[in-house]
Amino acid sequence: MLDFIAALGLVFAIEGLLFAAIPNLAKDALRSAAETPADRMRLIGIASAVLGVVIVWLARH
Template structure:
């Protein structure tokens, strides 16, 4: 559970940093996201999910080796 909370906090910190440094870019990205179809938006979500799971699997798998 503590690892989940750590990951959640890190994700929020990174997202907040991007919003703070590039507010115009974040707004433009949100406007472009509204123009996507539901299927396109869903595909992006699945791709992000898969990439996140892959990163976690790689880090957890190779963490004991390093």
């Protein structure tokens, strides 16, 4: 559970830095994501989740 909380904290920290450092680019990215079809977003989400699990697995082994 501690690992999950630490990972969640990192997500907030990285997103916060993104919005603080380059807010206009972040807004453009969010606007682009809103215009992306749901099927493509789903595929990107699945691919990102799988990549994240692989990275964590590689880091732990």
